[in-house]
Amino acid sequence: MVTYVVSAPRSGMNWLRYCTEHFYGVRTPGKTSLISADECPEVAFQRSHDALNLTKRQRHAGLWQRLDPDEMSEHRVVLILRDPLETYARMAKRALHRFKCYSGNIQFYARANAADKRVYYYNDLVSSPDVMADLLEFMDITPAEGYCKPTRVRIAAEWDQLGANSRQQYDVKQAVGGGSKTKDAPQDFTFHQRALCDWNRSRAWRHLRRNLSDEEFALLDRFNPPATLAPPTIWDRITDLY
DSSP: OOEEEEEOSSSSHHHHHHHHHHHHOOBOSSSOSSSOTTTOOSBSOEEESOTTOTTOOOOSSSTTOOOOGGGOTTSEEEEEEOOHHHHHHHTSTTOHHHHHHHHHHHHHHHHOOOSEEEEEEHHHHHHOHHHHHHHHHHHTOOOOTTOOOOOHHHHHHHHHHHHHHHHHHHHHHTGGGTOOSOTTSTTOTTTTGGGOOHHHHHHHHHHHHHHSOHHHHGGGGGGOOOSOOOOOOHHHHHHTTO
16 A cells, blocks of 8 residues: 655645654655665655646656546545645745646545545644654554654654754755745744735635635635635636636
């Protein structure tokens, strides 16, 4: 059984990778974190930033690989969600064609006929060692030789230092993208969206409301979506194409 982890970029994947490699000694897909491919050819899980390929970054493997929800019957699926306005501002840079992976990942999760699947939220994974422990247990990773599955007590005991180490590494490896913007306030979960105007906020929510079913949209309830949205103007309809 393979675990597939689906998340938009900058939604906690590097933090999950860091914890996985630190505690289990097994490599995770992407740029080398703690363990290289030479040290561990196999990976602990598979991942995708755009499971339905809605941003047209066609991949058959790797970080942007397209996944078939009908082929998940013998696998586990994890969806990690960050506040959509944070993703829209930080990763998508206010462009809907980049933001499509966010709604597409939710659609993939809803359609996936997985043996078991769960949703986790960025805020919880960053702030709660218990939630991270729950996710690691769910993925049921086999530790490398010399490692053992971590207890919740151990994860909690090492939590703060691991977070500091991970953010420092992120600043180095993601320097081109500006590194961590909230390293001095890692639990400031609305940092990026404060730069959005009301029009951009409405635009992001309108995209999600238009593309997600009621059941899918309900996964975003914790982010306080607006109860109503003004009908789009002609200008909105034009700009929503981009």
